[in-house]
Amino acid sequence: MWENFGFEFVNYYFIPGLVLGCIYALGAIGITLTFGILRFANFAHGEIMMTGAFLTWTFLEISNIFLGFYMHPLIACTPAIFIAIFLALSVDRYFYKPFRDSPTIIIVMASFGMMLIIRSLVQVIWGPNQITFVKGIAKPNSYLKDFSSSMDMMLLVPSKHLFIILGTIIIMLAFNYMLTSTRIGKAMRAVSDSPDLAKVTGIDVEQVIRATWIVGGFCAVMAGVFMAMDTQFIMSTMGFRMLLPMFAAAILGGIGRPFGAVLGGLVIGFAEELSAYPWFGNGPLLSPGYKSGVAFSILVLMLVFRPSGILKGRVF
Amino acid sequence: MSSIKSIMTVKDLFAGYGETEILHGINISVNDGEIVSIIGPNGAGKSTVLKAILSQIKINQGSINLLGKNIVSIPTSQIITKGISYVPQTNNVFVSLSVEENLEMGAWVNPNNTQVKLQEMYELFPDLGEKRKQPAGSLSGGQRQMVAMAKSLMVDAKILLLDEPTAGLSPKYRSEIFSTVRKINGSGVPILMVEQNAKQALGVSDRAYILVDGFNRYDGTGDELLKDKEVARMFLGSRD
Numbered sequence: 290m291w292e293n294f295g296f297e298f299v300n301y302y303f304i305p306g307l308v309l310g311c312i313y314a315l316g317a318i319g320i321t322l323t324f325g326i327l328r329f330a331n332f333a334h335g336e337i338m339m340t341g342a343f344l345t346w347t348f349l350e351i352s353n354i355f356l357g358f359y360m361h362p363l364i365a366c367t368p369a370i371f372i373a374i375f376l377a378l379s380v381d382r383y384f385y386k387p388f389r390d391s392p393t394i395i396i397v398m399a400s401f402g403m404m405l406i407i408r409s410l411v412q413v414i415w416g417p418n419q420i421t422f423v424k425g426i427a428k429p430n431s432y433l434k435d436f437s438s439s440m441d442m443m444l445l446v447p448s449k450h451l452f453i454i455l456g457t458i459i460i461m462l463a464f465n466y467m468l469t470s471t472r473i474g475k476a477m478r479a480v481s482d483s484p485d486l487a488k489v490t491g492i493d494v495e496q497v498i499r500a501t502w503i504v505g506g507f508c509a510v511m512a513g514v515f516m517a518m519d520t521q522f523i524m525s526t527m528g529f530r531m532l533l534p535m536f537a538a539a540i541l542g543g544i545g546r547p548f549g550a551v552l553g554g555l556v557i558g559f560a561e562e563l564s565a566y567p568w569f570g571n572g573p574l575l576s577p578g579y580k581s582g583v584a585f586s587i588l589v590l591m592l593v594f595r596p597s598g599i600l601k602g603r604v605f
Numbered sequence: 606m607s608s609i610k611s612i613m614t615v616k617d618l619f620a621g622y623g624e625t626e627i628l629h630g631i632n633i634s635v636n637d638g639e640i641v642s643i644i645g646p647n648g649a650g651k652s653t654v655l656k657a658i659l660s661q662i663k664i665n666q667g668s669i670n671l672l673g674k675n676i677v678s679i680p681t682s683q684i685i686t687k688g689i690s691y692v693p694q695t696n697n698v699f700v701s702l703s704v705e706e707n708l709e710m711g712a713w714v715n716p717n718n719t720q721v722k723l724q725e726m727y728e729l730f731p732d733l734g735e736k737r738k739q740p741a742g743s744l745s746g747g748q749r750q751m752v753a754m755a756k757s758l759m760v761d762a763k764i765l766l767l768d769e770p771t772a773g774l775s776p777k778y779r780s781e782i783f784s785t786v787r788k789i790n791g792s793g794v795p796i797l798m799v800e801q802n803a804k805q806a807l808g809v810s811d812r813a814y815i816l817v818d819g820f821n822r823y824d825g826t827g828d829e830l831l832k833d834k835e836v837a838r839m840f841l842g843s844r845d
Binding site: 472475476478479481482483485486487488489490491492493494 | 659661681682685686691693696697698699700701702706709710711713714716756757760
């Protein structure tokens with residue numbers, strides 16, 4: 290069973306699906322939080338991801354120049370996180386806040402413009418071409434390989450994938466703790482429930498909005514860096530490419546539902562990878578070229594048959 | 606007579622939504638320890654008075670004094686910190702938050718003695734103590750109203766504004782809410798309440814104002830208004 294089916298399925302489809310799902314989940318959290326609390330679809334979210342990845346790459350290069358070696362991307366991303374959050378907060382302060390009481394479509398358009406502005410700036414600074422993020426071939430983690438081999442289930446998982454999966458789990462646990470056990474997290478859920486009631490309750494809605502950008506920005510940079518670690522290259526359109534699956538994940542899980550976004554992200558990640566598995570016959574069920582079509586199909590089906598999403602989110 | 610302490614005075618208030626003026630010179634005052642009701646037909650501008658106090662609509666003219674200080678044109682968030690607690694008519698609890706989390710949010714502007722306040726609220730509303738971990742959205746209408754009131758009492762309110770607290774409730778819960786209103790008032794919180802159930806509201810109120818079309822029409826003590834023939838005929842559905 291393991292020889293014929295499991296080895297190939299787990300190592301080449303399931304694990305990559307899980308990794309992709311983790312990345313989508315992190316990205317979708319920011320989208321669903323922005324939707325829940327600020328009530329608009331933020332088109333610029335993918336650009337925060339992408340900018341975070343470019344900043345991380347820059348710090349990797351800086352460490353090579355000054356220290357003589359490449360730091361681990363998860364260390365190099367720390368300053369990148371602060372810069373990206375600062376960027377997200379500034380964009381909110383100067384581009385979105387003036388439209389806070391305007392019709393939603395205006396702020397959606399503002400975010401669309403922001404998306405183009407950020408991407409163009411990144412292209413001006415780092416150029417429009419693909420850049421190698423981490424060099425070399427990722428070998429399977431030898432400890433996990435030996436350990437699983439001793440149980441007759443050889444797992445070939447590169448260390449980068451272990452970092453991504455474990456990192457996502459840790460972020461999710463911290464995020465869950467924040468939403469359920471901290472004052473600001475509860476206030477985020479309260480504002481998401483009803484901004485008007487939050488206001489007359491005396492909750493500082495602007496403070497909650499800032500917290501939203503900080504959490505969303507952090508998750509976005511982590512998603513961007515994880516994506517870069519996974520594919521080992523970065524380019525200025527990577528954020529935009531992720532936007533559709535992330536929106537699909539947010540809607541699939543139920544808009545405004547952070548844990549729905551996580552669930553949705555995992556489902557979309559798995560669906561994209563597993564759609565290329567040779568379920569019938571020898572060839573892939575769907576050519577990998579159609580991967581992004583899978584997310585789009587799920588998005589359309591959900592909007593038609595269950596627009597509230599898996600966890601009953603908001604419907605507009 | 607000078608021992609009566611004024612908590613809130615609304616004077617010659619003209620206010621409305623954008624170009625549409627709803628209130629055309631309203632006068633209302635609430636003194637220390639009082640329950641004051643605002644009653645009147647639909648569209649009289651009863652709830653609009655509360656919205657004006659909370660600075661949620663445009664005030665064209667007039668003044669609103671809280672403990673001697675004018676609070677017109679102060680943003681809503683700061684009005685709450687000055688000691689005005691407000692329970693909206695609908696949509697007045699955070700449905701996905703638990704009962705306890707709702708109360709914690711109520712204490713946002715002054716979180717220091719949240720634990721003490723929580724115990725006080727569970728004593729005042731024993732039903733809520735049992736359901737503290739349940740999402741507020743899963744409660745019945747009457748219980749939600751209790752949560753909303755408890756939430757608004759988590760801060761040391763100088764005055765409590767209630768917008769139709771019994772709207773849509775069964776007669777049993779209606780009486781319970783009115784007796785709760787009395788109990789809250791008994792603990793020293795002045796209350797300004799907008800009500801549809803005029804008779805019962807007048808029954809618990811020290812004084813009341815009857816608004817019609819954005820003007821003051823009648824005012825007096827609860828008893829006076831209940832006994833007034835014209836008031837009875839026009840506003841209380843009495844036939845004689």
